[in-house]
Amino acid sequence: MSIYRRTIITLDDTQTKIDYMLFCVFERLWPDMISPNSYHKHPKGKNFNNDNRFDICVHVDEINIEDNVEENPLPHVTLMGPVQMLWGDMRRDPDFGNQGFIIKKGHYDIDSVADMLPESKSVQQIWAWFDLQRKMYNYLGNHDINLDKIGSFTQKHLGINLAENPLHIGCIYVVEYSPIKAVHIEAVPMIPALRCEIDWRYGAVKENVHIKVTEKVIGKQSISNEFIQEVKTGETFVLVKMSDTPKQIDIDIENATGEIYYFLRNVAFIGAIISPISKTTKKGKNSLIATEVVGLEHYLRPAILKKEAKDKRARMEFVYFDGDPNKKLENKKVAMDCVKELLGRAKNQLIIADPYFALDQFIEYIVSLANKEDIKIIIVNCKEQLETVAHGKNKSFQDIENEIKAFVTEYNEKSSRNQISVYSTIGQGRLHDRFILTENEGWLIGSSLSEFGNRACCIIKLSDSAHMELNLLIRSWCEDRNISYKIN
Template identity: 25%
Template sequence: MIQKLKSYYKKAIRTTLLAQDKLTKNWYHLFSVIELLTDDEYSYNIPNSEWKDGCVRAKQSGLEGYSFYLSIDEIFSVDEAINIFNKPIESFVIEGNKISFINASFVKEPFGDYPLVFASNLYTDKGVASIVPKRKSGLLVWCQIDNERKTDKQFISSTVSKEMLAIQQLTMEWLGFDIIQKREHIGNIYLSAPNPYFREVEMSLSTNPTGVFYKILTRKKNFEPLKFRIIDKHGDAIALDKIFEIKDNAGLITLPHEPHLFEVRIYNQDDDLIAVHEPATFIRSIQFDMSMKQADFHVKVDTEKGNKEFVVEKFSKERPSVVGKTKDFNPEYYFKNADKERQHIELAERKEFIFYSGAKEEPEKTKLKENAKSIIREIINNAKDTCYLCDPYFSSMDIVEFAFQIKNSGVKINILNSKEAVSKEEAKKIATVINEYNSKPFGKIEVRILRGNSILHDRFIVTDKNVWFIGSSFNEFGNRATCIAKIPESSGKLIIKEIEKWYSSDVFSQNITDFANEIENG
């Protein structure tokens, strides 16, 4: 597709993050974006006097092996830019300097000739669109991914280094994003091109007749006919999906009903997707909530460090003010809202969130507690490799009730409790129970006890890469009002990292058998 569109572009600008080996003076590629530009797209300017020969260098204090640079240069032609993108290892040269690559290969995304198509990325802070130049027209983007992640591994470590801070400073100051936080882009090359047909499409609602007004802000060239595919969603269902021929740069598209949540996909006459407008709705009313500050409330409290005064601001009740006309009933969301009301049932069935309301009567308490135990056993029996059970109060009876119930003998069962919460006598009981279990051919249970004031407060279950939070100790779970919730995967990784650190480090914990032996020996 780029071969069909390349005639619309007149120049190519390359932005590259580079590392120079201080000893050999060799240059290495860390990240780059090649942008194709039309005649009327604003060009790059070297930002200020800090830039020399098209480069700016990171602060050098404390850097050992490498210096880091950000380079902006204009490539000789659009054809040459496309060739560099397609064959970077062979043809990446800046100001006569051959740029080397840590990685030996790339994988294209998308794999074929067609690009990723993005809406305007002016306010985007996620994904590929957040690291390429901001363009109101939307973007066509091709990617070359360092699939071996060799560049990432070479320059990014598990602990923050001066080199990482230098890279971070360059990208945050000049590119507007932190590549250390978005490390999936390190080592990659991107070919980015603004929509070649227009700068922007403006759309507004028409109520009589029903439809949408559009206005296409074309580039310098004459208007070229386009196709608008309008998809209107009502809840989870599609109420309209239709293609309209656009032969003028402004007009009205009549629709069978007022659009609710509609998306526009724009195609050229070759039926190539060249732009998208992400799902949006027209605003019919805006509500403002206003409140006035009444006073500062002063209160004095006796603390361990003496008398302390707190000041709390107090405001009047918010008074809503509505501009426009609101709907008393939204049929578009009627069915979806009904499903949302039942979502807690689905979450409970998937073991993602379960609330236990607690009870006062003993029979009901017992029933809830047994149900809660059953749920935990189901969760931990999904482990294929490793299961962590983390609770400061995890006892010998909890080991019997839960750890023993894991049926797969190949699962490593790791338990983390705390000296602060487990008595010396209980620690000896735990050691006895696990030693007896480990003497059998059922796999192995290991318990480590946290030292000193427990760093662990909440309770967690980890099964391989999945994490659950429990609102009470294992031995009380279900007895009183509490819940169990599955943690989102990205947040779960943070929890797993900390648990593994506490578990594996003698600074944080020790084997409970060793602790029990210390007790025995006085």
């Protein structure tokens, strides 16, 4: 017994109570394709033809079927009652006893069939039943059925336009998907080879297959080269050695009997990265043959990202602290060192915007700048948040403010060429995020400096435009007495 997703489009005659089959597809599903809950979809377009007679309906179900539907789907084209199939000279393609023809969505080996089948990146094996006399299509014409309205309805609910593909009206298709869900490929650096990873479907037997890579004719090359590599039972990775770095290739994967499980066409590489090639169909539409971007990143991405993170941390572009409570003291020290490094980059301007910046932070971060010369330091905190600091220390806000005044006065007297100005914003919520701005660079700090490093947080470098905007904004706050007042 197998599970099939059955899609039937019907034209319902409300006068005769007969449901006519317009189109039908059976998809044999692998376990990883089955919906977690029983799937049913039955949208209906009542009186869509404005004749008070005909309705159109889409019926999609997942059902258990014991028979081999590819041999004879006709007994299973049923709903609550029988579905009428208007057939004159019914044919099956391919003939009985033969395997279905192979097609993959996006490849127009068989004109327009791909447009009518469910979207899938997997190879599909197809069996078709059709009427040479096209009686269902003629029935629509004889009853003045608006084909465009049928197309709009099917496009909306199935993503296929039956009006644009009238040859398929009255047809039945049975689809079986390859046991290979996807194949990931990449050019191997330093050596002429292609690395392939087969993504088998859940429940599929990882059998012995052959990967054939065909090198396309490019430029003055007169013949195409083929490279074949066996993938043994149970394996998923293989290295296909080639005579040169791949540039444009076709890929076919076949089992021991020659049955095609998967293929890709016109895969182009720019360096080690796969690039989609555009193909124009007979309808004039552009279709991407290789829609995925894969390459070195597929296997090396973790290592590449790890190196990139290390480089960004060294450049102070992105620094992350994990908030591990067992490393709180260690993280706090590293975080302070990172902040001091940012502050040390200032040559003539330094702005620190932190609503909780109080005496402890002046001692931790500003004292070390006393030996630098000609730096104008601006500190912006928030009156309401300083009141919270005062409450936590069993002090009054005035005590906290006086501590800041005393520190700044003494600092400015001892460091005549390195001056501090402190502004406190008024009103809850004016300042939330924490920023450090020098004359040329700026950073967003994920936590107040009083707690920085204790919990998961990060340092993110600002873009040049963000640095400029924040510099102008914070300075405007300092100049507006309705927004802030100067503590010192």
